[in-house]
Every structure is written in C-alpha cells, then in structure tokens.
Amino acid sequence: MRRWGLSRWLLLAGLLFLYAPMLSLMVYSFNESKLVTVWSGFSVKWYFELFRDQQLIDAAWVSLRVAFYTACATVVLGTMAAMALTRLRSFPGKTLFGAMITAPLVMPEVITGLSILLLFVAMNDWLGMGQSRGIGAIWAAHVTFTLAFVTVVISSRLSELDRSLEEAAMDLGANRVKVFFVITLPIIAPALVAGWLLGFTLSLDDLVIASFVSGPSSTTLPMKVFSSVRLGVSPKINALATLMILVVSAAALIGWWLLSREEKRRQRDMQRALQQGE
Amino acid sequence: MDSAPVSDAGKATGNGAASVRGDEAYVRITSIRKEFDGFVAVDDVSLDIRRGEIFALLGASGCGKSTLLRILAGLETPTRGIVELDGQLMNGLAPYDRPTNMMFQSYALFPHMTVEQNVAFGLKQEGLPRAEVARRVEEMLALVQMSKLARRKPHQLSGGQQQRVALARSLAKGPKLLLLDEPMGALDKKLRSQMQLELVNIIERLGVTCIMVTHDQEEAMTMAHRIAIMDVGKIRQLGTPDEIYEQPNSRFTAQFIGSVNLIEGKIGEDEKDHITILTPWLDSPIYVGHGVTGFEGMDVAFALRPEKIRIQRDEPQQACNKTRGVIEEIAYFGSHSVYHVRLPSQHKLLVNATNTRRWASENFTWKDEVWLYWGELSGVVLTA
C-alpha cells in the first residue's frame, strides 16, 4: 500500500464508484420497508413478491428466449462477417460491408430502434407480413445491433490467429471448408463463447430497441422494469437486481477461475518442456 | 590455397536454366513472375531442380525467396509463369491438391492436437484406413525420434522437439517435393548445427527432393547440394556451394558469401593464357594465370578471399602478386586471426591466417610492417 502511486488510488476510487451503487441495491433488497432507502428491518419478502409477479416472470421469459436466439444467430453471422473481413483480401463492396457491420457500435439506439420499426411497418405495408411484432421481430432487431459487437470480438481473435496454421492444413490436404471446421473453429472457440455471452447480455439488457420494435403482445423484462421504475423506486426491482447481479457475478467468477486454472496449467507445461529440452 | 584452374571465370550467369537438360529436371520453374500491387517480388525466375536434390534459395529478406517457395506450395498464384513437378503442371492446383508439403518457419503445429494427431492430419485427408495411418505415424515419429512424446501437445514441447514434429508431419505423406521455410530460423545457435546434419540425413535417407529457403549462408552451404542466390526477385548465381564460393560471378555474390577483398582495376595485358590487372591499390600489376573474355582497358574487380593471401615479414621471392603493408587492426579468433593491412595506396586488405606458434618471429602485432602475397590462380576476375 505504501508504494501505491496516484493512479492506483484513483483506480481504487473508480472501482468503489462502480460498485457502490450495486451494493446499495443489494443491501436494500432486504429492507422490510417499502420506502427503499429507509431501513426498517431485514426481510426477504420482496423476493417472494417478485416470484409472485406473473407479468414480470412472463417478461423475463420473453427476454431470455430472445436473448438466447439472438446470441446463437449473432455468433453464426458474426463469424461469417469476421471471416470475410479478415480472410478475404478484397471483394466488391468491402468498405461498405465493414462500415455497415461496425456502425451499430456507436449508433444511438433510438435511431436503430426507430429505423427497424419503420422497416417492419413498411414490410407489413408492402408484403403483408409482420403484423404482430412478436419475439421474431425483437430477435431480428437484436441480431442487427449486436452483430457489430460480436463481429469485433471474433475478428479480433481471427486477426491474431497465425495464418500459417490454416496454410499448413491446406498444404496437408484439407480444403478450405475442412480447414475452417477442423482447425480455425476449435482454436477460436473461446472467442466464440465470449461473443455468444456478449450477444446474450446485450440482448437481455436492451430497452430502447425493444420498446420501438415490439408489439403489444411481447414485452421484455427491461421494458417492464422501466415502466415500473418510472413511477419511482420499488423494492421488488431491488430484489430482481440483486438476483441478476449474483447470477452474473457467479458466472463471471466461475469463468475466470476456469480460465486462470487453464492458463496456469499451460504455463507449467511450457516450463517443463523448456527444462527437459533436447 | 590456390583454386583449381578455371577458364572464363567471372562471366555473369543469370539463371540456371541451362545447367540441367530435359527430363532430368524433376521440378521445372519457367519464367515465374509475381507482382503485388505493382511491386515485383519475383522477377522472371527460371530454375530446374533434380530429383533427390537438396536445393537452397539464399538471400536477404525481401529478395523474393519466400514468395517463390509459397508459389511452389500453391499458397500464392504467380502473375505469370509455369511450375511443373515430375512432368505434371502445377499451375491452378490448390495447396491441398499438390504433391508438395511445407515445413513452416513457425512450425504451425495445430495447438489443439497432439503430436500424433498433427502428424496423422495429412494422412487422414487422404482417406487412408486407420491402421495404415497409425503405422505411418509411428514410422515418422521413430524417424525423428519423437515416439515417446506422441501424446504431448505442442505447447508441452521445446523448440527443437516442435521442429522434429513439424518435419515428421511434412514428410508423412511422402511428398514429391519437400519445402522448408527457414528451417533453422527458430532455433538457438547450439541446436542449429546439430539439427542441420540430422535434417540432411533424414532427407537423404528418404530420397526426398527438397527446396529450402534461408538467409543464413552457413546453413545453405552446409545443407544444400546446390544454391541459388537471390536478390530483388532475380537469381544472381546458381551453383554448388563450392562453385559459388570459389567462382562468384559478380561483386554482389562475391561479397554475399564470406568475406572478400575486391580490388578494382583495369585489364592491362590481355592474352589467351594470362592477363594482368593494373590497379591503384598496388604498386605492381596483378598477374592472373588464365585468360578472360574481355579486352584491354576493361574495368574489372579482382576478388581475393582473405584466406588466399599469405602474410610474412620478409619480401617474398615471386615477382608479382605481392605488396607491402602495415597491420592496422587484428581480429583474433583463437584458431585464426584476421589482419587488416593498410597498403601504401591507403587501401586496405583483409588477410586470414591460421595462428601457428612454430616460429616466434612470425607473431604479428599492430603497426608491424609486413609483406602480403598470393598465387596467380588465387583470385577471381569479376566483370559484373
């Protein structure tokens, strides 16, 4: 602690800043009182309230399904896009392609949401389809905006991949398709997992785009939370928040532990190999 | 010390196409040209390689040797030109359709597969029965002495071990042509010389035709039957290591391999059996004991390797090919020393002499005045 420079202290302050609100949410989810920030005793009743709220549960189920389908579709499309961007030297329209893929990274969600909704309306107008904008519509919109993020993650990994691995495989007799599935895919698998998780989280968390695009029959969890929160704080939401934070933290910690264990094992192997040498 | 008599030494040969005739050529490269966005990486190269030969493409980075190798492997398509292997046209064939295999500089071992699986990979692509694949893999691993480590993954192997696996993998399919990309590049110095000999032994034992690419002269000279020196996309000289060292065809190749003294001058007497070279470097003309294709007054360079020059204190008996000098610097290498001798003309000659202590009077030191001399066939006359 003595040797900590200014920046280390600022880092600590920054981390406290990031975590304090989350901690406050969790603490007050156990508050007996309905007035969230006035402590009146320990209670878990809000958790039971939460599970009795059928609308919330339904909305959560919608969100989970959309998130799952989004993540799957986005990883597939994202891998294709990433391969096209990193492996193909040039093709007609490559710049436009790259621009379209990465634009949603910074595009304000209100614009994306509005434009996709208007597309659906137009499609309804011209083709007579998409009248009820249900899960499918939200899914399509989510895939569109998450594609950018997932493509960036995967293409980052692909561009770091040693090309000679793929060339060696071809040299040994495997055609391009085989090379992709037998060599490239297994090696970039961690990036695909990261991409899947990213797509899942982004979709699960989206409010604005889902609000624009969804029809009356499909409400997502963020939409429900938003409408209830506009009216003020609610301890049920605190309970929900706590659950989400716990789940995510647990998943992150497990993932991190697994990865660092794997990394340690690799290091040990490499050390041993060096020592044994020739 | 004196090189064998050579007639017309010093004529610049561009390509080696004339050195091998007709059906002897196992690999025939004809006028290969490769351009990248206007940059010419390989400039109309033609080459014939014999069956069972170990052939080296030697050059500095950027000279086009790696590009040429990749064209042979099918990883690049030539802008123009033809590649034939064992009489079959290779143009248009994908890497996976060619009977060539390459050992990559970084080894490119598949990190998610074991040693066994790596070596088996190419065999599996051929659709061979499992028993056959296993047998061949065993054979290959025994060849490179990696049988015990078959179950390991690449990151569990040392650099030298990885190289052996890479070699086994590239030989497993019994390719018609083996391509090596800087084979010793990733190894430390100690391993290098040992692996060079081992590699050559294995390749010769199997009788595989092999083309290797390297920037390391020693490697090329040690391992290859024939060498092509490349520069800026062209072949500058083609020949055996011996030929290239003793009979360079240009200033460039003379300076590329080993060290050399390049004495600039003009042809004085031009006779059928001898010439003399008049040079500002020396007080007296150089006498060369053979004729050259040239004329009186022609500009030439006389390439004299440092080990071909004798050094002593007293004036030598011979009438020509000698000069006085003062030792300016001595680089001591234990078994030999390289003397930097300043001539009266202010030019410098490098002299390589083995260290003998038989005569104490022959131990030289700085500022010593000495005499240098060489034979009439010791050097090479270069016109390019």
Next chain:
Amino acid sequence: MKRRRWLPSPRWALIVPPYAWMLLFFAVPFAIVLKISFAKTTLAMPPFTSLLDWSGQAPQIQIHLENYLRLFSDGLYAMAYLSSLKVAVVSTFLCLLIGYPMAYAIARMDPAARNVALMLVVLPSWTSFLIRIYAWIGILKNNGLLNNLLIGLGIIDEPLQILYSTTAVYIGIVYAYLPFMVLPLYANLVKLDLRLLEAASDLGAKPWKAFFQITLPLSRAGIIAGSMLVMIPVVGEFVIPEMLGSPDTLMIGRVLWQEFFNNRDWPAASAVAIVMLALLLIPIVIFHRAQAKALEAKLT
C-alpha cells in the same frame, strides 16, 4: 488427380448472409426513415402519408418539408441538439478524466493483478444497465442514501436536490459509460514500451513531464477510440436523462422518443433521427477509420 478451380465458392457463402442481413435491417431502414421524414402525420395506420400520391392520373411524389422546417425554426429542437452535444462532450471529458488514471494503473500492474482489475472494471457492465441507473435513483433522491449520509455526518442540513437534474444525468452517464472509456485506453496503454519512459528519465525528464510529453501523445489512438465510444452514443442517449433528469433536461434522444411515443408523430421523429445522424456522421466516420486502421495493423 483432381483439378479444381482455385477460387473457392465458399467465399460467397461467407459474405452474402451477413451482408444481406445488414443491408436489409440496417441500410434499408435508413432509407425508409429518410422517406418518412418527408411525410405528414395522418390518422391512418401507419400514421403518415405515403410518398406517392395515387389520387391523380400518374403517381406524384409528395414531399412535405414541414418536419425539417419545424426542426430548424423551433428553437426547442436546436437547443435539444446543442444541449445533447454539450452533455456528450462534457461527459466524455469526465470519463476521460476518471478513466485515464484507472486504465493507466491497470496497464502498469503485473499480468496476474491486471486480469483481476480488468474483470472488476468490466463486470458491472455485464449486469443490467437499466438496473444500475435505477440504483442511482435510490442514492441521489432527497431521502436517498447520499443525502442521508451527508445529513447524518452533519455536513449539510437540507437534502441536496440532485436527482431529476442535469447533474444526476452527468453522474449517470459517467457511471454507465466509464468501462467504454477504460477498455480502449487500457488496450492502448498496455502496449506502451516502458523503456521509452526509462530513456526519458535518463535524459532528464521528471515523471510528470515524461507523462505529458511521451505517454499522453502515444496514447492518442486509445483516447480517440474511447472518446468516440462514449460521445457518439451519449448524444442520442434516452434512458439516463429520462430516469435521472428533470423534464427540462433537453436531450435529443428524449425528443425523438417523445415525438414517437407521446405525440405519435412518426414523420417528426424520423426528421429528428435524420438530423441527429447528420450531426454524428463526422465522428462516426472518424471512428470507423480508426477501427479499420487498427484491424489493418493487426492483419499485417
């Protein structure tokens, strides 16, 4: 021996699906937004006039410019755009101020600690954005945590009116977007060769001077990336001003939402979107160029 044509057709199978998808769901919609921005609201479903008027002999294009005229004449819109830009620029700056030291500290740690620190910074972003903003309501309101704490400590007597003000919006934005600033900065700083600083020190530069003259300029790419990742989306931010700001907190994202959901004026919302897009075009291009360059650098 098989003789296959070397140019593989898997090439097109790879490009077409994502390309087609983005063309349909990203590019085409913008054209539609543009078209609708030139329409007028009606009581029909969908609630806007169509581009082509079929009532006469031949279809005529009817373009209504009133949405744009209103945008440019009504001072409210101009103010909303300007205040959005202001908020975006200021929050970007604040994020930079707080995020840079954090990224710097992490980059200087040894690899094991570094991964832990990075995970800690990123973890909050994996939990719901909405809920984290909601947390600030509980903290910033009049009888919220902050005020209770300050009153309890005797620092103030009356509660500070922070919630439902622009200050709260700033706090919320910095809170939410901080990781987006820290990560690109970290990626850049971690590649900084420490020997450069050693050389500077050897040549007589004190630590702060070395920082300003060497580290800061070299981290320029990271600063730009992080700033773009914060500034551009913040301009169109809706959730944070809606939940933490006052009704007077004018941000263009809210304006768009209100036009669409409250006023049911789709053409006006479209016009707002188009102008927002035009405003953001230059930063977006800057960002895209930087991305493309970074990818190229990695590939060579």
